[in-house]
Amino acid sequence: MELTERKLRILQAIVSDFITSAEPVGSRTLSKRYGMGISPATIRNEMSDLEELGYLTHPHTSAGRVPSDMAYRLYVDTLMERVELPEGERQVITEQLAADISELDKTIEHAANLLSEITNLTAFAITPKQNDSRVNYINVLPADQETVVIMIAAESGEIKNTVVKLKTPCTEESLGLLSKSLTYNYRGKTISDILTMDIVRNFETDVEAMSRLADDIMPTFMRSLESMLDIRLYLDGLTNIFSIPEYCNIERAKMFIEMLNKKKSFTDVLVNREDGVIITIGNENKYDMMSDCSLITATYHINGKQVGKLGVIGPTRMNYDKVTSVIEYMTDNLSKAFKFT
Amino acid sequence: MELTERKLRILQAIVSDFITSAEPVGSRTLSKRYGMGISPATIRNEMSDLEELGYLTHPHTSAGRVPSDMAYRLYVDTLMERVELPEGERQVITEQLAADISELDKTIEHAANLLSEITNLTAFAITPKQNDSRVNYINVLPADQETVVIMIAAESGEIKNTVVKLKTPCTEESLGLLSKSLTYNYRGKTISDILTMDIVRNFETDVEAMSRLADDIMPTFMRSLESMLDIRLYLDGLTNIFSIPEYCNIERAKMFIEMLNKKKSFTDVLVNREDGVIITIGNENKYDMMSDCSLITATYHINGKQVGKLGVIGPTRMNYDKVTSVIEYMTDNLSKAFKFT
DNA sequence: TGTTAGCACTCTTATCAGGTGAGTGCTAAG
């Protein structure tokens, strides 16, 4: 059996209708509402075929048809049309995402914010991986007698500082020396490279005179570097799922919120997705907990290099065309906002 | 009518029973389970009195009694006994809350975490207000040709840095001078004092030679200072409310989660509470959205001064004695962990 | 006078039967 032109049209109508109504679509409704010039009976026959092909399912005998994951996939790949965003929305997005690097995190959070508001879904954004980010300089500064601040600046503009209590006091000169020496050793190296080097030993041999000071500082320095690799996750619109009929039972809502609250594992899922606009539907998601969700992500770039992600998660029955357009427009804007060089 | 000793005993039994069972308590159950040597009929009479006094309510004629907010208040104030925490729990808390100042935020987040796990409620913690925190030093450091980092250290150990793009390049010396000058001007002053001073003008007159540089930097400096006053809110165990019978309907769960997700207003509520262990029950909360919740907060101290808060929010029917004990123990531990001087 | 047993009454909850309507699948005619 083949997917004729008419079958496609019917399938498209079913998907569209179901996306807005959340109710199984019957043949009569379809024939009436979409006035496609064929009778319900004919549509029934076609629907029966589509079901056999795996595009539709049947909650029970006397209910209308519901699209399967396969149908959504087809819809997303070939049937749906990109939506031109209304000028108003475009403007809001462009305005709100104007940013400078010092506010990177805020801007990203804001983007998640905005996205959830526009789509009425749960939106999220993650900051870029810093694995390939290079160290620009390291500064160890005195805070008071026995406290110093380690400051690590990456070329990406990311700056991290950590306070360390020293066991033994030290002079400002030795700190200056340490800073210079650290910077000399690690400038231009990527964070993950430094972390995989046996850094403490390497370092001690270089500046023997200060090994005591280094003993105090290096463990924290390394932890600090490590934490620069942390990816931050911003979530917004969590409660939007409550207004979605599919999630009107407590159990599902709970699962959903719990899934998103496991920030670590959810971030992993996002990090492991490919670049560009990626849509995964229902069971296409490798993780059970998402098997009744669809996930749409797109990537934004910082200085054309590091890659963060922005996206939404919601029921498989979502407005793919609209949502995709919005996400794409937003990531484009972010990438532009974060282009400095 | 007076609250006799027996009435109190009955009320206590009703509250205890209702707290664990979540079901209206009937006279028969009470007489059997709590073997208080009086018949159901007598208990009924007493319950009827208690209802008249406002301590009990009646969902409907043929249901058992349910404690009112007033009953919980009485219970909390006079009837409940402090629970001695089991050694295991104490140990876990003590261990997990060992902290050093560089990890202040992590520790506080962790505390919220732990609290929600132990109590099975939604827990939260806020970082201290920094209004009275004094500036220790200010450092403006070169990052690259046209970028500098403003670093502000408070006496509390809190350090904030912000990246600024300069419009015109500058020398390392002038930055050093600026740092010294800023530190000289503001060291020992509280953040809120600095913010209320007309800082930019004051500053310009002091260091005229660098007014250009200052122009670039001061606005960001001020914003940076301002953001040091931000209170951070950590939430944990949001989904715990789903396992509470009172919240088994979507609408209430939604309200609850939405309320907590409005971080700004929720933080305000917390900040405005008095110090020490404070319990507010149902309608005692000034905000409608919390009128069916109870809120318990306690304060912890940093270096015996700044004050942050830790607490839980849940249905009025909660285990006040246990929860209060845990929170108290945890804040004591936090205050100890954060005592350095 | 306080306490208790007994009983009628109330109200919720669960269960079941019957009716309704949306929708299908099949068949036969156009």
Add this chain to the structure above:
DNA sequence: CTTAGCACTCACCTGATAAGAGTGCTAACA
């Protein structure tokens, strides 16, 4: 190939009934 007609299925609503928990009242008892 398309369509009208019809029987059939199934979810869902409704109303009735029964069971159960608990109260409130009354009268008897210590």
